[in-house]
Amino acid sequence: MEKIHILTDSSADIPQAQVDAYGIEVVPITLTHEGRAFREYYDITAEEYWKLLQTSREVPATSMVTPAQFLDSYRRAFERGCTHVLGVLINGKGSGTCQAACLARSMFEEEYGSGMRIEIIDSATYTYIYGHIVVLAARLRDQGDSFEAIAGVVRSRLKRVEAYLGVYSLAHLKRSGRISGGAAFVGEALGLKPISHVYGGAVTVCDKVRGEKALVSGLIKKVSGRVQQPEKQTALLLYGDVPAERIDELEKRLLTEIGFKQVCRSPIGPSVITNTGPQALAVAFYGQARN
Incomplete structure (x- = not known):
């Protein structure tokens, strides 16, 4: 029986209520401002960040999610008995996050073999434009759809x-x-x-x-x-x-x-x-x- 783990990055801007309701893992993008590093989604709200931008002279820098963060995520999913991982991530043309996830997949397979399938999908877009499709994927999983069917719906939606x-x-x-x-x-x-x-x-x-x-x-x-x-x-x-x-x-x-x-x-x-x-x-x- 399939046990599917859904993950995305914090740029998906999925509301916390939906993250909690559907068990979606959000891997954070890190922002650095005036020497302080904080995790998007976890350490600052959107509204707080808007105010920071308008009152600061320095434009914060963003850092992609690292391969190590994704590898830790895959390991946790495997230890929980997951058979599949579906990751839908920020536009690969604008961030190295998707590439990092693919690199971590190779590292995981070297360590654990093919015991868990990991599918990484480049959303080719930003924010809740793909975040709402991640939520849909989690809903389909909870209603019992197969991994192949869910991945197919995600790809179809992202193309449109x-x-x-x-x-x-x-x-x-x-x-x-x-x-x-x-x-x-x-x-x-x-x-x-x-x-x-x-x-x-x-x-x-x-x-x-x-x-x-x-x-x-x-x-x-x-x-x-x-x-x-x-x-x-x-x-x-x-x-x-x-x-x-x-x-x-x-x-x-x-x-x-x-x-x-x-x-x-x-x-x-x-x-x-x-x-x-x-x-x-x-x-x-x-x-x-x-x-």
């Missing part, structure tokens, strides 16, 4: 999920060096707010809107152009330190203008907010499957 991300302020992008000071100055002077497409392992600026009020409309326009059968799915509304009225407006328009069945809100955690800045707003949804 995408997101649009809007940023209200360019100040953090300037501080972190992701855009030049000149570009930030011009952008802020013109009131430009970039929108990026999070898709297929890439985050690509695809549009710019002018003014804060236009950002929600820009997101709605982008999502409506790519979503498939919104009436059958739940939109993920992902947010940082953004005024509540903006979040409320976006949720209302996702329901009334695009016709999503429902909307699930989720705060964006430290490892992603470190790159976008705290004033970020995104919508994740299912579109056409990628080849």
Whole structure:
């Protein structure tokens, strides 16, 4: 009989209630700020981290999960009698975490042989965009689905999920060096707010809107152009330190203008907010499957 262990990294931003309810293991990404190291998910909340970014001159550094951390996880699962491990991890193009998990798998197999199957899946995306698929995998496991069936659902979902991300302020992008000071100055002077497409392992600026009020409309326009059968799915509304009225407006328009069945809100955690800045707003949804 299969005994399946589900794990992910802290960038998945899965709410603690779901982690506890479904027995999901969250391996933490480490952040370093002013000489202090702390573990995402375990040592600081998303909301606390947003405040830290806005009050600090130093941009924290993030470190990938190490092979040793994954190896310890595999050993614990094996000792509990698990026959399978399914790991769904942060975009491999943006982090070495997935590679570390694969290296640890090789180390485990050298030590224990083939007594436990370990499947590592690169989500090719970030935050709860893949976190909610990890939760789905745990639900399927608890209802008795096979390992092959669960892994198939995860891969299918990851091929179809995408997101649009809007940023209200360019100040953090300037501080972190992701855009030049000149570009930030011009952008802020013109009131430009970039929108990026999070898709297929890439985050690509695809549009710019002018003014804060236009950002929600820009997101709605982008999502409506790519979503498939919104009436059958739940939109993920992902947010940082953004005024509540903006979040409320976006949720209302996702329901009334695009016709999503429902909307699930989720705060964006430290490892992603470190790159976008705290004033970020995104919508994740299912579109056409990628080849």
